[in-house]
Each structure stands twice: as structure tokens, then as C-alpha cells.
Amino acid sequence: MSSKTLVSLCRKNSSATPRRTLATVSPSIPVSHQKPKIKPTLLTSIILNRSPILTPTPTPFERAYYSYQARLRRALSNPFPYDFYFKQGSILETRFTLEERRRERISFGRQFGIADDLDAEKAAANKAAAEQLAEQEGERDELMPRVHPSDEARDYKSLDRKGRRNLYLLLEAKEGVWRFPQGDVKKGELLHQSAQRDLLAECGERMDTWIVSRNPVGHYKLPKKSSTAKDEIAFFYKAHILAGQVQPNLETVKDFAWLTKQEIESRVPQHYWFGVKDILSDH
Amino acid sequence: MPLPRQPTELGRFGRAPYIRRRLPADIRRKLPRPPVNLRTREYAPCRLGDHYHSTLADNLMYMNYTHTVESSLPPKPDREIRLRWDPANPYSKYRKNEPVGGKRFAEMATEPNTPANIIRLEAVQMHIMIKEAITSRMHLLGVIAALRALSGETEAGGGALAKGVKGVEIVRGKKQVGGWIRSGVPVGAKVTLKGSAMYDLIACLTEFVLPRLREFHGIPMAAPVSGPNAYLPASSNAVKPSDVTGVVSFGLPPEAMSYWPQIEVNQDAYPRMYGMHLHFITNAVGVGAQERARALVSGFQIPFLRKS
Structure with missing residues (x-):
């Protein structure tokens, strides 16, 4: 029944519109009048890592x-x-x-x-x-201690602290919340390019870094500030610091610290912690 | 019967246990034969091994990860690259089930990337060929001595050897090639290293040998087969089996031999310096295995250089 109807319909309309062949004939798609979904705001965040510089102490x-x-x-x-x-x-x-x-x-x-x-x-x-x-031959030189002075002084800004652990850079934003370095994605910019730009913008250019991959290592949906606000999604990129030190941009950042996974947990909000904890290394 | 004395600290032995029964004697060595196959394991923390576990493994897992979007449809089956062996099929019933080889081997799909199969270094092999050994086997002595000094592997030294480690082995010619080699003739020696011995060798290479080589900018790599820098048109599809076996190989010139600290202390004791081949054997196989293996090896500070 349907094919017959379709053919007859085509025939009926053939006088009004140019005739279409079978390959291009298509049922008309109903135009939806729904509002287009609001796209979330994208952010890129960089997990800047200092790898262990000492071997782990044997048990x-x-x-x-x-x-x-x-x-x-x-x-x-x-x-x-x-x-x-x-x-x-x-x-x-x-x-x-x-x-x-x-x-x-x-x-x-x-x-x-x-x-x-x-x-x-x-x-x-x-x-x-x-x-x-x-x-x-100078073989009487003593071995360096495995605990650095910055460990005893509790200097969280030193890159020499906690030599046996992976350290991560955490920034304290103007609002007093600790987070990883982050920034907006500009229009037409790729995520990994944005990650590179945002890292330099917040942490200064006086360091050598290497972003491990062009793919994000994880993502996190920020809690909404108000019911009408747009969604915000942060994509995390893993990077290593090879030389130099962070010089935070004082317009957006109050303070910085190099912290282990356990120390990060005590500083960041709980919701943020659940978003990032699986990205960080236990070593 | 006195009990074995307890050690006063963890790093020391107590008194040796009382021997109740005499051990059978080894007539040839004139020594008591232990009742078990003694095999020594790791005897010190391994710096590069720790570096792999704490840093490299995470990064390699992340770099090599291919994201697949979850879908409700069943996954697409892998392309069959040849007929499967089937005893019910009269065509294949009495035929051999040959392994996939040649060009098809290079099209093998990789396993999905999981924490269990992150690329890792399985062994490092050092190989020295000496052509003069074809005419006189005496020339092999220097090669064997050099490999023993470099690897620390001697015959039955340190107890029974680990699985796959056989000490310094003689390499014999495989094929008959007129004017060059005959089959069965010893032409060189090789040694396979695993575990901490392997990592010690890499540390020696990257800290003593490579930095002191003259005019060394990195291990040269062939230009890629496809892409903008391809040396052949993409249609030629010239994938070599070495691209998919996950082995990174390169050679060192004879001058490099004198930079190894094991050889440097008494360089005069060797008849001459030898060039050598190093093979870094990883567990990567399939498409893109070479890139993944190089990424791993470069993580141990061995630089690679792209030939343009």
C-alpha cells in the first residue's frame, strides 16, 4: 500500500515540482522547534608534575x-x-x-x-x-642526605622537597580556592594549544615544561555557580616540569605549592578531589 | 641441637644452620652439591626500574591510549587477514597452520591498551660480529672477553641464570652466502640481559658512552613510510616486519667500546675494539609497535634523530 501511495503522491506532485528520481526521494523531515541546547564552556587545566628525583626507600x-x-x-x-x-x-x-x-x-x-x-x-x-x-681521589666525600632542608623547613614552594614522591603544582586562586592551573579555550583554538597557552599565562615562562600528549588525561564538570549559569567542563592535560620554577601571575593567582597526592586532598574542595584523584600517582 | 642464632639486624645473617646430613659431592668440582637449584634474584634496588614504574609506565599508558566512544552496537570484528585453519574444511584439513607472515604480519591489530599490557622492556641484547672469526676462531676470544666484562655474565656465575638468560653465547652463521659466510661457522657472540642487569647496562650506555661519542646527535631513524616526510609514496605500503615487532636496534662504532667503564679500566687487555649491535626487546607487537618501542627507549634518555 505504502509504495503505491508514494508513487501516486509523486505523480500528483510532479506537475508542481521537478520530478525526483528514486535515489534522491526522501520523506520530508519535520523541522523541530526546540531551542538549541546551550553548549558548555570549556576550560583546560594542566596537571604539572615533578617526577621523583630519588629512589624509594626499601622497606x-x-x-x-x-x-x-x-x-x-x-x-x-x-x-x-x-x-x-x-x-x-x-x-x-x-x-x-x-x-x-x-x-x-x-x-x-x-x-x-x-x-x-x-x-x-x-x-x-x-x-x-x-x-x-x-x-x-676524593673518595672520602660523604653521601648527600635523602631528606632535603626544604623538607625540614616545610617549604612547599621548593622543587627539591619530597624527592621520593611525585609532586604536583597547585595554585591558590584569588577567591582563596586551591586548584590546578587552568584557563579558557579561545574560539577556534584546539584544546592542547589552549593548555599550553593557559599554563604559560598562569605560571610564567621561566620554566621548561613538556605536555605529555595532545589528548586530555581526564575531565571534570565544575559545580554550577547559579541555576541559570552555563555548564563548565575542565579538560586535564598532564605535563612535566624539566627545569626552572613557577612564577605565578598575580592577577589571578595568590599562591602556589608543590604537593603530593595526599597533601592535595587536604587543600582542594571535596568535589574537585573526587574529579582529580584518579589522575594523580600514588608513587 | 643448637638453634640457628637470630640476626641482630635485618642486613646480616645469623649463624649458619646446623647441617644434619652431608650433602652429595659434585665429583667434577669437588664441592658439595646444594639440594635445590640456587638462583639469585634482584640483590639491590634498581634506579631505572623504579623510574619506569613511577614515571614512564604512567606516561606510556597515557600517550598510547586510543579512545573509543562507547556504543550500544556490538564492536566491529577485526578484519580476517587470511583463512583461519579449520579441521572441518576439507581444503585446510591436511594443510599446515602456518603463522601469519610477510606483509600480513605487519597488519596485525594491536591489543587494546590496558594497565596490564603497558609497553615494557623485556630484554637488552648485545651482539658483536667479527668477520675474521670465519678464518680463525681465535679472534672470538677478545669478543667473548669484552662481552663478559660488559655484561658481568660468566659461565654459571651467581648461581643458575634467570629464564631466558644464557650468559655469553656464540653466534653461528645461518645461511651459506658465497664470499661472505657459511652456515654453522662461529662468527660472533651475543649476550642477553634482563632485569636489573639490563637497566644497569642502559645506565652505563646513557651516562658514560653516548655523551662521549663524537659527532653523535641521536640514534638515526629511517624517514616514516607515510605522512608528509615519507620517503616512499603512500601507495607502496612498504611496511617491514621490523616495524611491528617492537624491537629497537642500533649499532655502536668500535670507538664507543673504549667509553664503557668496564672496558676503559684495562683497554690494553683487549686485542682491539669492536663495534656492536644493541637490541632493545619490548613486548609491543602490531601496528605502530616501533613508535611505541622508541617512545619507551627514549624514556631511558636514549635520543632518537629523524633523518629528513
């Missing part, structure tokens, strides 16, 4: 495990080829032998790593020569 279990494995390895290792690496009787060889004996004693106990057939005078001379050589 007591890890230390015991590594110690056991190191001893096992030492016990099973092939003998060291002294002749291949050292000139016979050289101070370098003497020093290495002394160090090696000390390592043996530490590993397996006092009955190991004892010098055989050597008189006391010769042993003392060897020790003195090896110590002098070590001093000349």
Missing part, C-alpha cells in the same frame, strides 16, 4: 631480601680475575684487595676475609697506601 622486608640475595650472589660468584684487571703489586690492587676482604667480612662473618701470610708491618703499610690513594 625492612626489601632490605633483608636484598641483603640475603647479595650474599648468595657473592657466595656463588666466580673468582675475580685480579691478573686481568690489575698490575701485580700495584697500590690499586692492594686497595681493591683490602676493600674486598672488608666486604667478605661484612657478608659472611669475622672468620672470612682475613689476610693470610702477611706480617703486621707490611699490612699497616698497605693500609696507609690505600687510604692515601682514596683520599687523593
Whole structure:
């Protein structure tokens, strides 16, 4: 019935309008009179990360495990080829032998790593020569501590704090709310270009940064300021700071801080925290 | 029977346990044979391994992620790149189920990106070929000594070796090529490293060797097959199997050998310096595996340079 009706309808109208072939004939689409949906305002936000600069501290279990494995390895290792690496009787060889004996004693106990057939005078001379050589080469320098002065001073602006953790840049806006650096997307601008521009606008140009990808790492819908206000959606981009330091734009930003994931939780509003917590690293 | 004394701190042993029964002796080595297969594991924290887990893995997961929009329709099945082996089909019943090879291999789809299969470094292989070894096997001695010094791998040193690690191996010719090589003739040596030994090698390479090379701007990469810088028209579709296996390979000149600290201390002990090939073996396969593997390797501060 329908096809017949359609054909007859076409025939009827053919006098008024130019005839259309089957490929282009289409039922008329009803024009909707609904109001077009209001587009949300887009924002880009940058999660600027300082990667760990120190290795994590091993747990007591890890230390015991590594110690056991190191001893096992030492016990099973092939003998060291002294002749291949050292000139016979050289101070370098003497020093290495002394160090090696000390390592043996530490590993397996006092009955190991004892010098055989050597008189006391010769042993003392060897020790003195090896110590002098070590001093000349500056091997007496002490290791740097794993806790930086900025940790003790609670300096949240230092990039050297919390060397074992991932740090993230958080800004305090004029209104007193802590958030990540963010800004508007201009018309015709791509999101990743906007992210780059907004980062420089809020944090200054005195730093080297690298935005990891052109794709956002997450998004967050801001709570509405009023019932009639437009929706606001922030897209997050991950970036790394490679050198330099933040110089915040004082027109929009009051303060800044480099914080770990746990420290961020205590500063930002709860709604914001649930939006960003899965983007941040636990390391 | 005295109990083993408890250690006073975590990093030390107590007294060794009392041996109740004599261990069987190994006649050849004249040593007691332990009742278990002793294998040493990681014996120190690994700096580059930690760097991978805390920084690189996150970034690689994020960079390689392809977003798919959720849809109510069932996902489109992957394109069948050849006939599947089917015992019910009389055509394929008595035929071999050959692995996908050649050009089709390069069209293998990648697995979806999940936290479980983030690209990671599986092994690093060092390989030295020495042509003179064809005429005299004596020339291999220097190569083996150099690889042993570089990798720290010796025969059965440090207990049984980890899975896939075989120490320094001799490489023999595979094919008969007139005027160049014969099959079965030893022509070089190689060593495969995994775990912390692999990361130590990379640290040595990027901190001692590469910075001291003259006229070195980065590992040269071939120009891309497609895109604006393509060296071939896009229609030629010249995808090589090496593009999809996730292995990053490059060579070092003989001059670079003297910059390794393991060789530098007694460079005179070796008959000459050798050039070598390094292969970084990752778990990436399929389309785009080469780019993903390079992104991973460059995360360990090995620079790459695009040939324009």
C-alpha cells in the first residue's frame, strides 16, 4: 500500500515540482522547534608534575631480601680475575684487595676475609697506601642526605622537597580556592594549544615544561555557580616540569605549592578531589 | 641441637644452620652439591626500574591510549587477514597452520591498551660480529672477553641464570652466502640481559658512552613510510616486519667500546675494539609497535634523530 501511495503522491506532485528520481526521494523531515541546547564552556587545566628525583626507600622486608640475595650472589660468584684487571703489586690492587676482604667480612662473618701470610708491618703499610690513594681521589666525600632542608623547613614552594614522591603544582586562586592551573579555550583554538597557552599565562615562562600528549588525561564538570549559569567542563592535560620554577601571575593567582597526592586532598574542595584523584600517582 | 642464632639486624645473617646430613659431592668440582637449584634474584634496588614504574609506565599508558566512544552496537570484528585453519574444511584439513607472515604480519591489530599490557622492556641484547672469526676462531676470544666484562655474565656465575638468560653465547652463521659466510661457522657472540642487569647496562650506555661519542646527535631513524616526510609514496605500503615487532636496534662504532667503564679500566687487555649491535626487546607487537618501542627507549634518555 505504502509504495503505491508514494508513487501516486509523486505523480500528483510532479506537475508542481521537478520530478525526483528514486535515489534522491526522501520523506520530508519535520523541522523541530526546540531551542538549541546551550553548549558548555570549556576550560583546560594542566596537571604539572615533578617526577621523583630519588629512589624509594626499601622497606625492612626489601632490605633483608636484598641483603640475603647479595650474599648468595657473592657466595656463588666466580673468582675475580685480579691478573686481568690489575698490575701485580700495584697500590690499586692492594686497595681493591683490602676493600674486598672488608666486604667478605661484612657478608659472611669475622672468620672470612682475613689476610693470610702477611706480617703486621707490611699490612699497616698497605693500609696507609690505600687510604692515601682514596683520599687523593676524593673518595672520602660523604653521601648527600635523602631528606632535603626544604623538607625540614616545610617549604612547599621548593622543587627539591619530597624527592621520593611525585609532586604536583597547585595554585591558590584569588577567591582563596586551591586548584590546578587552568584557563579558557579561545574560539577556534584546539584544546592542547589552549593548555599550553593557559599554563604559560598562569605560571610564567621561566620554566621548561613538556605536555605529555595532545589528548586530555581526564575531565571534570565544575559545580554550577547559579541555576541559570552555563555548564563548565575542565579538560586535564598532564605535563612535566624539566627545569626552572613557577612564577605565578598575580592577577589571578595568590599562591602556589608543590604537593603530593595526599597533601592535595587536604587543600582542594571535596568535589574537585573526587574529579582529580584518579589522575594523580600514588608513587 | 643448637638453634640457628637470630640476626641482630635485618642486613646480616645469623649463624649458619646446623647441617644434619652431608650433602652429595659434585665429583667434577669437588664441592658439595646444594639440594635445590640456587638462583639469585634482584640483590639491590634498581634506579631505572623504579623510574619506569613511577614515571614512564604512567606516561606510556597515557600517550598510547586510543579512545573509543562507547556504543550500544556490538564492536566491529577485526578484519580476517587470511583463512583461519579449520579441521572441518576439507581444503585446510591436511594443510599446515602456518603463522601469519610477510606483509600480513605487519597488519596485525594491536591489543587494546590496558594497565596490564603497558609497553615494557623485556630484554637488552648485545651482539658483536667479527668477520675474521670465519678464518680463525681465535679472534672470538677478545669478543667473548669484552662481552663478559660488559655484561658481568660468566659461565654459571651467581648461581643458575634467570629464564631466558644464557650468559655469553656464540653466534653461528645461518645461511651459506658465497664470499661472505657459511652456515654453522662461529662468527660472533651475543649476550642477553634482563632485569636489573639490563637497566644497569642502559645506565652505563646513557651516562658514560653516548655523551662521549663524537659527532653523535641521536640514534638515526629511517624517514616514516607515510605522512608528509615519507620517503616512499603512500601507495607502496612498504611496511617491514621490523616495524611491528617492537624491537629497537642500533649499532655502536668500535670507538664507543673504549667509553664503557668496564672496558676503559684495562683497554690494553683487549686485542682491539669492536663495534656492536644493541637490541632493545619490548613486548609491543602490531601496528605502530616501533613508535611505541622508541617512545619507551627514549624514556631511558636514549635520543632518537629523524633523518629528513
